[in-house]
Amino acid sequence: MAEISYPFAAANEFGGTEMVSQVQWQAMANMWGGDRVDFTLASESYASETLPFSATVINGRTVEIQPGRAWVGGFYYQLTSSATVNIESNPTERDRKDTIVLRADVTKGSVNLAVVKGQPSASPVAPQPQRSPGGTWEMVLYEVTAPKYDGAIVLSLRAPFKMPPAVTVPWNMRPAAEFMERGTFLYDMDNNGGDTQHEAWVGRDGYVVTRHFGKSRPYTPSLVRASNVPSSGFIRTGRWRWIAPNTVFFSVSLENTTTKAITNTGGSTSLGFTLPQAANANTGQVIQGWLHNPNYNSDLPNLASIVAFVWKGNATTSTSMHIASRAGLDEGYDTLRVLPAKSTLTFSGVYEADVFSE
Structure with missing residues (x-):
C-alpha cells in the first residue's frame, strides 16, 4: 500500500498499522528532537567533572567516562556506571584526531560507546559522525587529539546538551x-x-x-538643545525595533515645515535628537543621516551629510549632531546649530543599547 501510518490501536485497510518496527520508531522519534545529552545547562557555570559523561584519561590511552543519559538517533541511552574506551596508539610522525561517540546501531538493536579513529595528517580532521537512518547513527561526545609519536592524548568536549524548551x-x-x-x-x-x-x-x-516580530514600533523623537521648537509645523516621526539582543534598528524624520529656523540654545551647542532606547556609551557610537534643505535656507547646502554622535561616557537617550564645516574641508565638522526652515533631517541605522546598564 502506498499510504502507511502508525501507531494506531489496530491495523486497518487504510494503511494504519499497530506495530512499529525499530526503523519506524527511529523515523518517528527523530521528529521529537535532535541528538543531545539529557541534562539542561541552566546554571551560570559548571565544572567539567560535574557534567554527565565527564571523562578523564587514565593509564595514558584509556578514557574513563562517567554516567550520563542521552537521546541518540531517536533512541534513549543510559550509562549507569563508569565505562572505559581505548584510544589506539599513534606512532606516526603526524597528529591524528579521533572521536568518542554514542553509536545507535539499529541492526544490532542497541546504543553503545565507541571510538572512531581518524587519519594521521599534517592538518588532522576528526571523522564526521555517521547518520544513517535504519543503520548506524552516531552522536559525538569528545574529540580526541592523538599527537604524533604517541604523545599524550587530549580530550575536548563536543557533546550537545538539552536546553529548556521555548x-x-x-x-x-x-x-x-x-x-x-x-x-x-x-x-x-x-x-x-x-x-x-x-x-x-x-x-x-x-x-x-x-x-x-511583525511591524516596527513607532516612537516620537524630540529635538534636544533647541530654543524655539514650534508648537505646530514641526513633524517628528520615528520607527524602531529590536533586531538582536541589546541591538536596535531605528529611523527618524525631523521635518521643519515652518518658515522659521529652529536654533540651538546658544553658542556652539549642538542640536540632537532622542533615541528610542538608551545607547551604550562605553566606546561611543556614530549614526549617519542627511539634511534635505532644498531652499538653501540658513546658508546651508541643499543636501548635506549629518553625523550624530553618542559620545563616550555615560549611557544616553540623545545624540549630538554635526555637519561638515562651511569654512572648508580642513576644518572638519562643526556642531549643527540650526534646523533650517522648510528642511528635513533623516537618520537611520543600528546601534548598541544599554539594556544591561553597562
Missing part, C-alpha cells in the same frame, strides 16, 4: 521570565494588543529582548 505567554512576558530557567527563549504573543509580538532570552546576563 515557551509563549499571552502578554506581560517580562515578569513571567522571572520564573524561567536560564537558557529559555520566550515569545510574547501580545494577545491584549498593548505591545509588539517579540522574542526574549533569559541568560547569564539577565533578561533581554532578542527581536521584534
Whole structure:
C-alpha cells in the first residue's frame, strides 16, 4: 500500500498499522528532537567533572567516562556506571584526531560507546559522525587529539546538551521570565494588543529582548538643545525595533515645515535628537543621516551629510549632531546649530543599547 501510518490501536485497510518496527520508531522519534545529552545547562557555570559523561584519561590511552543519559538517533541511552574506551596508539610522525561517540546501531538493536579513529595528517580532521537512518547513527561526545609519536592524548568536549524548551505567554512576558530557567527563549504573543509580538532570552546576563516580530514600533523623537521648537509645523516621526539582543534598528524624520529656523540654545551647542532606547556609551557610537534643505535656507547646502554622535561616557537617550564645516574641508565638522526652515533631517541605522546598564 502506498499510504502507511502508525501507531494506531489496530491495523486497518487504510494503511494504519499497530506495530512499529525499530526503523519506524527511529523515523518517528527523530521528529521529537535532535541528538543531545539529557541534562539542561541552566546554571551560570559548571565544572567539567560535574557534567554527565565527564571523562578523564587514565593509564595514558584509556578514557574513563562517567554516567550520563542521552537521546541518540531517536533512541534513549543510559550509562549507569563508569565505562572505559581505548584510544589506539599513534606512532606516526603526524597528529591524528579521533572521536568518542554514542553509536545507535539499529541492526544490532542497541546504543553503545565507541571510538572512531581518524587519519594521521599534517592538518588532522576528526571523522564526521555517521547518520544513517535504519543503520548506524552516531552522536559525538569528545574529540580526541592523538599527537604524533604517541604523545599524550587530549580530550575536548563536543557533546550537545538539552536546553529548556521555548515557551509563549499571552502578554506581560517580562515578569513571567522571572520564573524561567536560564537558557529559555520566550515569545510574547501580545494577545491584549498593548505591545509588539517579540522574542526574549533569559541568560547569564539577565533578561533581554532578542527581536521584534511583525511591524516596527513607532516612537516620537524630540529635538534636544533647541530654543524655539514650534508648537505646530514641526513633524517628528520615528520607527524602531529590536533586531538582536541589546541591538536596535531605528529611523527618524525631523521635518521643519515652518518658515522659521529652529536654533540651538546658544553658542556652539549642538542640536540632537532622542533615541528610542538608551545607547551604550562605553566606546561611543556614530549614526549617519542627511539634511534635505532644498531652499538653501540658513546658508546651508541643499543636501548635506549629518553625523550624530553618542559620545563616550555615560549611557544616553540623545545624540549630538554635526555637519561638515562651511569654512572648508580642513576644518572638519562643526556642531549643527540650526534646523533650517522648510528642511528635513533623516537618520537611520543600528546601534548598541544599554539594556544591561553597562
